[in-house]
Amino acid sequence: MNQARRGRPRDAQVDERVLRTAAGLLLERGYNGLSIDEVAERAGVAKTTLYRRWPTKDHLAVAVVARLQDDDGIDDTGDIRRDLTDYMEKIADALNRMRSAGRTAGRDDRSAGVVAELVAAGARHDDIGEMGRQVYARRNALALGLIERARLRGELRADLDAAVLLDQLAGALYYRVLVTGAPVDRAYAERLVAAALDGAMNRKEIPPCP
């Protein structure tokens, strides 16, 4: 597919140079420090050309971050507690990678930074929001499969509300990053999965047989 089309072909180097320049600025100076004019100048590309490929700064930033994320799958070891914990840690790692962007290293960093701007970009532009929702849906479908297999194995309740379970798990991570500023790491992922699997209700003691 994609036979040679009519007019002048796009310069493939433009994408490469712009995205690399933009990634540098974004990670070094944060979302606000990412200036389209500066990207254009440093990449040696006309600003108008840049806008022909990415209609807004939000779109460019999304493209930059998308290139940095390697969206590998979810392992299924047969131990649902471990698999969910690993999955949560993967999401946490991706969030933490963006969290520190544009801040001076050293003091501990609780900023949502780039993550919050990308979420806002999804709210501002329907196409970006749709793209994000597709990424979410793909991830979610994989995780739902994982859960369904564990349910059939008898590890999880038969009447499990799998969609809510995933909301709770991933939601807690995003909530910490975006709202409370609390850290998300392996230890938290373990607490999170434990709480979701074991539940909060007190189980009635089983009386010993007479």
Next chain:
Amino acid sequence: MNQARRGRPRDAQVDERVLRTAAGLLLERGYNGLSIDEVAERAGVAKTTLYRRWPTKDHLAVAVVARLQDDDGIDDTGDIRRDLTDYMEKIADALNRMRSAGRTAGRDDRSAGVVAELVAAGARHDDIGEMGRQVYARRNALALGLIERARLRGELRADLDAAVLLDQLAGALYYRVLVTGAPVDRAYAERLVAAALDGAMNRKEIPPCP
């Protein structure tokens, strides 16, 4: 306290007129449609005066939304399932109130809208982020008290991870609004609380006494 200070006193009508004008624009046209120039002109206030009170547009928007939220407490009826559900519904209502801002009514609206912009504002400005975290901490302290009382009553497990429980509950709501675009309503609040309280693990059957 706050004795009459030295210089010319602030005009109290400025706050009133600006915030009302800004609220109108924000709710009608969304965050992007909120223009400082237009607010200043419509409110009959100099733009510079406006900037002396709210240092950025983000600060103004936060002030507008803060005025619209009535942050009442959390009820404690003695039934933790019901109390948590009511609490989740309150948060969901507050989120939904902002969700539709700036969009044409009619077709169903899954946009994060103003919520996402406020979260981003908290990430952009340390003072706004701190303010948000304080609101969160106050709410959280109340909810932790509710949970602790239920735990002492024996409704909840003795070794409960209360902080994680609240992350899971509130996090799922924010996650839906900000990331997946799914609706948050009373029915969802009920599913959410049920999942968190009952857990996902399959309970071993208790063998009948011989």
Next chain:
DNA sequence: TCATTTACGCTACTGTAGTAGCGTAAATGA
């Protein structure tokens, strides 16, 4: 009364996202 202090309005400015319009470069098809 008068200096001081703080608030307000006004004009003018910078910086940045995004657009319009034109000329030109590089490909294809006839």
Next chain:
DNA sequence: TCATTTACGCTACTACAGTAGCGTAAATGA
């Protein structure tokens, strides 16, 4: 060869957030 199509660069422009500086208004304290 030449018209067509698409990409690129350039200049100039609008819109909006935010700032600087100045003059003036309204309060207090001496």
